[in-house]
Amino acid sequence: MSANPPRAPIDAVITWVDGSDPGHAAQLAHYLAGLGGARPAAAQPTRFGDDGEIDWCVASILRFAPWIRTIHIVTADQTPSLVERLRGTPQAGRVRVVDHREIFAGHEQHLPTFNSRAIITALWRIQGLADHYIYFNDDFVLLQPLAPEDFFRDGRVVARGAWHPQTRHRPARRLLTALRRRLPNDPALARAGDLAAQELSARLAGFDQRFLRMEHNPFPQRRQTLERFFQQHPDLLEHNLGFRLRSSQQFKTEVLATHLELANGSALLDKRLRTLQLKPAEQWLPRLQAKVARADRDPRYAFACVQSLDLAPPRARACITEWLQQRVGSLVEAARAGGP
Numbered sequence: 328m329s330a331n332p333p334r335a336p337i338d339a340v341i342t343w344v345d346g347s348d349p350g351h352a353a354q355l356a357h358y359l360a361g362l363g364g365a366r367p368a369a370a371q372p373t374r375f376g377d378d379g380e381i382d383w384c385v386a387s388i389l390r391f392a393p394w395i396r397t398i399h400i401v402t403a404d405q406t407p408s409l410v411e412r413l414r415g416t417p418q419a420g421r422v423r424v425v426d427h428r429e430i431f432a433g434h435e436q437h438l439p440t441f442n443s444r445a446i447i448t449a450l451w452r453i454q455g456l457a458d459h460y461i462y463f464n465d466d467f468v469l470l471q472p473l474a475p476e477d478f479f480r481d482g483r484v485v486a487r488g489a490w491h492p493q494t495r496h497r498p499a500r501r502l503l504t505a506l507r508r509r510l511p512n513d514p515a516l517a518r519a520g521d522l523a524a525q526e527l528s529a530r531l532a533g534f535d536q537r538f539l540r541m542e543h544n545p546f547p548q549r550r551q552t553l554e555r556f557f558q559q560h561p562d563l564l565e566h567n568l569g570f571r572l573r574s575s576q577q578f579k580t581e582v583l584a585t586h587l588e589l590a591n592g593s594a595l596l597d598k599r600l601r602t603l604q605l606k607p608a609e610q611w612l613p614r615l616q617a618k619v620a621r622a623d624r625d626p627r628y629a630f631a632c633v634q635s636l637d638l639a640p641p642r643a644r645a646c647i648t649e650w651l652q653q654r655v656g657s658l659v660e661a662a663r664a665g666g667p
Contacts, residue, residue, distance in 0.1 A: 346375025376637035387469035478547035532586035608638035
């Protein structure tokens with residue numbers, strides 16, 4: 328008999344959409360026409376843009392986390408082209424496409440949805456999902472070989488971030504927030520901020536004084552933790568699913584999940600691995616080049632997040648894609664090389 332018991336399976340879950348798909352574009356246009364007025368910030372095209380980022384995401388999982396059992400790609404009546412390109416490789420059977428209708432079963436009145444926060448709220452409802460899973464945005468990339476213990480260790484979820492006081496307990500920040508609320512603005516154009524959503528998510532888990540401000544990298548989660556919470560609070564599940572577009576009234580389920588684990592003593596904070604945040608549409612090319620060079624020198628960089636690659640100017644896009652090709656390799660190469 329082996330001295331080490333078998334590990335519980337770990338799955339990956341990736342949310343993805345191709346906003347250029349005519350069906351998706353028509354559904355979004357129909358919904359926005361019903362709203363009237365200016366196009367909301369939450370419906371800007373880059374929210375739904377696809378510039379092939381998911382290829383790097385999946386390739387990095389296959390190459391650097393071959394112990395992941397199944398990669399679930401959650402989307403709306405779409406199939407990413409990578410599924411066909413993986414056909415015939417040893418890893419083809421490890422990728423499963425999950426439609427929104429599966430995770431919104433019993434809540435179909437909220438479909439179609441164009442809201443990543445609503446979709447993330449329902450990921451734990453994927454059929455056959457492992458109790459331990461890692462949630463990825465499609466623009467997340469692994470940069471080096473990682474172990475299950477980098478996400479789940481000693482029966483606990485590994486969290487990444489830093490503790491901060493809630494804004495309500497920071498007088499200067501509270502004053503700034505109050506002044507902003509007094510300024511005239513169009514709610515439809517307002518951006519659903521990340522910080523406020525993280526604070527709200529922590530409060531729902533009982534953290535009224537402080538919160539763990541989480542980094543933008545893959546999030547380990549436990550299905551049973553969220554299932555139990557939403558069984559006890561079905562109103563919160565219904566609330567978060569009910570917004571077709573991202574809203575400042577929503578919480579972030581990935582942040583809620585981590586704070587539930589922290590409240591239960593079933594999470595640990597680990598700051599050893601770093602995340603490289605890349606915004607090629609906003610950051611000056613020399614800055615991008617310096618950032619990727621620093622990540623190549625520093626072995627602590629294990630994750631990258633490439634935001635809005637579809638909006639990047641040609642030279643910035645080439646800088647990032649060439650670097651990803653060097654660090655991760657092509658999807659088919661990774662599929663042929665990877666394996667559990």
